[in-house]
Amino acid sequence: MAAYNLAGRRDNKYKARLKITVFEGGLEAFRDAVEAEFARTRAAFSGVDQALLAEIEAAFAPPALPLRDAGAYHAAWAADADFRAFATQNVVAHKVPGYGIVTVSLKAHGATPGDATAAQMRKLADLADAYSAGELRISHEQNVILPHVALADLPALHRALAAAGLGTANAGLISDIIACPGMDYCALATARSIPVAQELATHFKALGLEQEIGQIKIKISGCINACGHHHVGHIGILGLDRAGVENYQITLGGDATERAAIGEKTGPGFAYDEIVPAIERILRAYLALRQAPEETFIETFRRLGAAPFKAALYDEGARDAA
Amino acid sequence: MYDYTDFDEAFVRGRVAQFRAQVARRLDGSLSEDEFRPFRLMNGVYLQLHAYMLRVAIPYGTLSARQMRALADIADRWDKGYGHFTTRQNIQFNWPKLGDIPDILGALADVGMHAIQTSGNTIRNVTADHFAAAAADEIEDPRPVAELIRQWSTDHPEFQFLPRKFKIAITGSPNDRAVTRAHDIGLRMVRAKGLPGDRGGL
Numbered sequence: 300m301a302a303y304n305l306a307g308r309r310d311n312k313y314k315a316r317l318k319i320t321v322f323e324g325g326l327e328a329f330r331d332a333v334e335a336e337f338a339r340t341r342a343a344f345s346g347v348d349q350a351l352l353a354e355i356e357a358a359f360a361p362p363a364l365p366l367r368d369a370g371a372y373h374a375a376w377a378a379d380a381d382f383r384a385f386a387t388q389n390v391v392a393h394k395v396p397g398y399g400i401v402t403v404s405l406k407a408h409g410a411t412p413g414d415a416t417a418a419q420m421r422k423l424a425d426l427a428d429a430y431s432a433g434e435l436r437i438s439h440e441q442n443v444i445l446p447h448v449a450l451a452d453l454p455a456l457h458r459a460l461a462a463a464g465l466g467t468a469n470a471g472l473i474s475d476i477i478a479c480p481g482m483d484y485c486a487l488a489t490a491r492s493i494p495v496a497q498e499l500a501t502h503f504k505a506l507g508l509e510q511e512i513g514q515i516k517i518k519i520s521g522c523i524n525a526c527g528h529h530h531v532g533h534i535g536i537l538g539l540d541r542a543g544v545e546n547y548q549i550t551l552g553g554d555a556t557e558r559a560a561i562g563e564k565t566g567p568g569f570a571y572d573e574i575v576p577a578i579e580r581i582l583r584a585y586l587a588l589r590q591a592p593e594e595t596f597i598e599t600f601r602r603l604g605a606a607p608f609k610a611a612l613y614d615e616g617a618r619d620a621a
Numbered sequence: 622m623y624d625y626t627d628f629d630e631a632f633v634r635g636r637v638a639q640f641r642a643q644v645a646r647r648l649d650g651s652l653s654e655d656e657f658r659p660f661r662l663m664n665g666v667y668l669q670l671h672a673y674m675l676r677v678a679i680p681y682g683t684l685s686a687r688q689m690r691a692l693a694d695i696a697d698r699w700d701k702g703y704g705h706f707t708t709r710q711n712i713q714f715n716w717p718k719l720g721d722i723p724d725i726l727g728a729l730a731d732v733g734m735h736a737i738q739t740s741g742n743t744i745r746n747v748t749a750d751h752f753a754a755a756a757a758d759e760i761e762d763p764r765p766v767a768e769l770i771r772q773w774s775t776d777h778p779e780f781q782f783l784p785r786k787f788k789i790a791i792t793g794s795p796n797d798r799a800v801t802r803a804h805d806i807g808l809r810m811v812r813a814k815g816l817p818g819d820r821g822g823l
Contacts, residue, residue, distance in 0.1 A: 307784030559802035
């Protein structure tokens, strides 16, 4: 922090982030500056206050999660297709046997990604008290997590969520889109983000392709500040202003995980009313190109690169077909 | 869950009182928007296209049922009945009246929450794996270290006027759900031989 505070540019706010400091001066020079700072301050640094750290760690002691009979879970799994879809899509394994981590989607089709009403927040608080040791999480993907749910309680939780309009079984699917507030709210925005996310979600639901397409991360930013993380979306959408008209640039192959990658720009951008058909062309190309339904979009992209997707995006024949 | 100490509480209450006076001076005209701007940016208040916006910190994305209820009450009483969860695990209220914001910050302080360092050129909310302490693939809960960084960075005198905003993320799992590789500083716990108690290292 001290090295960045000294070396970071203060003459141009668009060149002031650490990444620019490292890019312009080189990683080695920045590493040397950090080492020099460390050498200067090391004598006065006696390490992290272990008593304080122990106190903090004690506060994060995990809740008691007793073993529960999961009969209700298996019964609901056998009897209820909606429950099966929810349990498959929105629940992942917990470190404690018999428990799951539940993602409550704030991405109902056509809704604003990340918005929750006061009534929904109260419902989530009540359900956290009843089923998740009183604890909730917010994900950077703009969903709410109930981290400690007994599988035995999952059928009752799913019924309560569905009744509150919070039962959408789409975690990780094409409608689970990250979008910044964009031009609907933000003073920095150069284009709208929220309506693009809404139209993508409702369009692919109407086509009935959401399950077929499977796991995919679409991320939308309404300006270069990239609050919507578009660089690391499998499909990234960046909304720009071209002479007063919204224009959306597409990137492909970004990845936010431990295999992090910056998406590759496909070429010229698309107008507001062209962006949803453009994304559809990319995804129809994916469905045609994948080796098996198990091969996800990003896996197909890694295998084939951007070329076949660019052809689908810009080729006139493909454009007429979509 | 981590509860704020008396020190945290006193600090947050002091900041609410200070900002209340700054808002009063803005509303009576003795501060211009240009003069008020640095004060509001110390307290998570933005001026957006249509209204002020208040961004509330949810440290490492963890909150209690009681805190979620307080957010619901704020949405009902001082906003339009909803809130917006952000890509830094925070929540934004998009329609507060400036004159109400000190009361909103007071209501947040009642449940150990605040809006400090959610804007401005400071170290922002430290984000963490949203499955922390629950994920089956986890080495260790990353949140104690995140909380340590929160305490260290909050109101740190050297780092209140950085060249630009600064973002830190931490994960305790090999499968990175916290986007650590796309942050100013990403911290990843790894298993390291030779550490006491076979603990993970950073």
